Amino acid sequence: MTDLATYNFAYLDEQTKRMIRRAILKAIAIPGYQVPFASREMPMPYGWGTGGVQVTAAIIGPEDVLKVIDQGADDTTNAVSIRAFFQKVANVAVTTHTKDATIIQTRHRIPEQKLGAGQVLVYQVPIPEPLRFLEPRETETRKMHALEEYGLMHVKLYEDIARHGRISTTYAYPVKVAGRYVMDPSPTPKFDNPKMHMSEALQLFGAGREKRIYAVPPYTEVVSLDFEDHPFEIQKFEQPCALCGAQGVYLDEVVLDDKGGRMFVCSDTDHCEDRREHGHAGEMLAPNKEAAE
Amino acid sequence: MATPLVVSEVFKSFTMHLRDGIKLPVVNDVNFSVASGECVVLGGPSGIGKSSILKMLYGNYAVDAGQILVDHKDRIVDIAHADPRTILDVRRHTLGYVSQFLRTVPRVAALDVVAEPLVARGTDSTEAKDKAAELLAKLNLPRELWGLPPATFSGGEQQRINIARGFITSHRILLLDEPTASLDAVNRRVVVEMIAEKKREGVALLGIFHDEEVREAVADRILDVMQFSPRKAKAA
């Protein structure tokens, strides 16, 4: 690749990567703690995943295989752009298959396929501070983390129940990591929270605009906050995926026409395709519809 | 006979700092005592310092010199030098005071106003209210007023609530500042009887009564306050 000569490997210079790696090591050492780092300007706007890209750039090596997803899909603009970026600046192999990837950068989802040891999941985080919703002062929230004063987190859940009769927070649902720090799992749906618990993969979180990195090391306890009489629950879907027939997975609603027609399909496109390749079919999978019935 | 109240060599003056610091002497060298079961009435013309003496005894006025000794919970407390916390405890358990005017508290019913000193001493509130009701009935306060806050009551009605509030406890010493001033003849007689009953119980009473008939009826002894007046030389 001739282009590579004009860039350092993986875009960032080595001093910057060193700084980010130190922040990552510290974050792994203190699970759930938000480590400040000197976030760099990246060739993309804030909100497009600058934090995740910097973390990925700092840990990626020539032998790595990268997968990038946005809303669970490998083929959305953001996922395609970031994947192309690393192909160009690091010349690494890329994949859409969860099981083949060594690094998976994600914006919202944790893949349906269980992650294994040796894999790293990199989250792009817009707002790393879970307490900010009720306490806007950064000096105060840092003190609250330091002194483990987390009553406020339950105030938010209380408000949910008071207003909606149940905990209505469905994404960025707060968790307690390793029995100590309360952490915002970024805008993943709470459906994925249980996957973070005791995960065999390393989970790294990068917030570019807010200049914070935090981590959940492998085999770490991750507990979703709740009340005794309103325990944590994940979303349940009434029907299976319309394309692959999968149950117990996270589904996206797709509007089909302007007459109320819609379908529910797997949000994890790789998982869905894999199932279809193996002969599973949902009721709206056109070519196989007759065959299935 | 026990003597729960002794006043010894008490001097009192006011310094008016807002009027170039002029000093107004009130009483000099006050000496007297009140025994259990005795009712002593302070006598003398108005402005001579009778109310001031009661206020010093109750701790509302500071004292320039001297001692005010009260037998409180089997020890002697000097009101003139006691700390606020001790004075409050003496007021709660030993020293009662019926003032001329009721200091009303908004929104508190007459019955609760009367029962409050008992409740403050730890009496059960139902028992305290029963006793309050008994006293208000004795003082002929119309039953329909008991549940209302006394702020809008007439002078005589407020006065009776004040009396009931002062008499409800079994304080060993009771200070009375013109308790019958705005009462009619019937209720005056009730108060006279209540004072007689306190005497029988061995309470030491010290009061100011301008009504001659009441004074005659209750007083064992009249203490002429004129003798303590710094102006007595001029007045004589």
Next chain:
Amino acid sequence: MTDTPLLKVSGVSKFYGSRIGCKDVSFELWPGEVLAIVGESGSGKTTLLNCLSTRLMPTTGSIEYRMRDGNFRDLYHMSEAERRFLMRTDWGFVHQNPADGLRMTVSAGANVGERLMAIGDRHYGNIRETASDWLTRVEISTDRIDDQPRAFSGGMRQRLQIARNLVTGPRLVFMDEPTGGLDVSVQARLLDLVRGLVNDLGLSAIVVTHDLAVARLLSHRMMVMKDGHVIEHGLTDRVLDDPREPYTQLLVSSILQV
């Protein structure tokens, strides 16, 4: 009558550079006692209150508090974690402006429940029941439990702030001009409510006010401050009926009579 004070304050001074905030203040506060600190703006009463309530570290002096285990601890020798824990369990602080003491964007119920959740209560039903009970005690209709304090009147906000502070059964409550910005009729209701709660719960309280009528109604004991110094200190009745110091006489004679 217990034999041990709750708070022992000795030689507390606060200097802002060479300017005096408050100077050499010493007193003891006993269980069930309400102390009023009065004085005009700038007299140092708020500085003193902030020193006492761990919000402002004094330049010199010591403030000892008797913990629930009976031992005295110097407030400024505790760790910050212990101090903050004390503040949200055994103490209360009622601000003049309720917006400073409330979370204006969460419901009344959550405002009252926050302290319970902060000490580990994790049962929604119980928290809500306790919150609703406290709203009743401060005379806020329970059908307002899910409304935000933004929708409340000044008097209601102040009552909500009081409920929020008292829900953990504190032993000591600090109040900074609790009736400050309220209408006279609303003030009377609030004062009566505070008086009743203080009596019923046997609270100790330190109330900063420039309003002598508030001090008369609420407090047992009074300290008068001027230019950072305590110039007169005694039984509230005595200070108001027989003020000794020139400044106190001026204050008392300045009360408007109705």
